[in-house]
Amino acid sequence: MRMTGALALAFLSASGTATAADDATLARGRYLAVVAGCNDCHTAGFTTHGGKVPETAWFKGDTLGYAGPWGTTYAPNLRLTIARMDLPAWTAWARSVVLRPPMPYWSLNAMSDADLAALWHFTRSLGEPGPPAPTALPPGEEPPLPVFRLVMPAMPPGAPD
Numbered sequence: 001m002r003m004t005g006a007l008a009l010a011f012l013s014a015s016g017t018a019t020a021a022d023d024a025t026l027a028r029g030r031y032l033a034v035v036a037g038c039n040d041c042h043t044a045g046f047t048t049h050g051g052k053v054p055e056t057a058w059f060k061g062d063t064l065g066y067a068g069p070w071g072t073t074y075a076p077n078l079r080l081t082i083a084r085m086d087l088p089a090w091t092a093w094a095r096s097v098v099l100r101p102p103m104p105y106w107s108l109n110a111m112s113d114a115d116l117a118a119l120w121h122f123t124r125s126l127g128e129p130g131p132p133a134p135t136a137l138p139p140g141e142e143p144p145l146p147v148f149r150l151v152m153p154a155m156p157p158g159a160p161d
C-alpha cells in the first residue's frame with residue numbers, strides 16, 4: 001500500500017512514532033488477533049460463529065458478562081483503549097498491566113515490542129471505534145444477561161483457594 005504524503009503525515013502525527021505501519025505490520029497484528037485469541041472475547045460473536053465475524057466488527061468489545069468471585073467483567077472495546085494511548089504508553093502499560101479474569105493478561109505482558117506495536121497499528125487501522133463495552137460490576141451485584149458464569153463449590157471456612 002502506498003500512502004500519499006498528506007496521509008502519511010497524518011498517520012505519523014496520530015501515532016507519535018517515527019515509522020508508519022506497513023502492510024507486514026498490519027498483517028502481523030491481524031494474525032495475532034486470531035492466533036493469540038484476542039478476538040475470542042474482544043469481538044462479539046467470535047466464539048459462537050467459529051471466528052466468522054467480519055473484520056469491520058473486530059475488537060469493539062462485548063456485552064457478554066463474565067461473572068465469578070471477581071464480580072462481572074466485560075471484554076472492553078480495544079479500539080477505544082488503543083486510541084487513548086500513543087505507542088510508547090501502550091507498550092509500557094501492556095507489559096505490566098494486571099487485569100481481572102478471564103483476561104489472560106500474562107499473554108499480553110509477554111508480547112515482544114514488535115508484536116505490541118503490530119497490535120497497536122492494526123487496532124488503529126480498524127476504523128470507527130464505536131461505543132464502549134459495559135462497565136464491570138462489583139462482586140455480589142447480579143449482572144444482566146447474557147452472562148458466562150463460573151460456578152464454584154462453597155468452600156469450608158479457612159480452606160485454601
Ligand code: HEC
Nearest residue numbers: 036037038040041073074075076081099100101102103136
Ligand atoms: C477469555 C476472554 C479474553 C481473551 C481471550 C482476551 N481478553 Fe482481553 N480482556 C478480557 C476481559 C474480560 C477484560 C476486562 C478485564 C478487567 O475488567 O479487569 C479484558 C481486558 C483487556 C484489556 C484492557 C482494556 C482496557 O481498556 O482496560 C486489554 C488491552 C486486553 N484485554 C487485550 C487483549 C489482547 C491483546 C488479547 C489477546 C492476546 C486479549 N485481550 C484476550 C477478556 C479477554
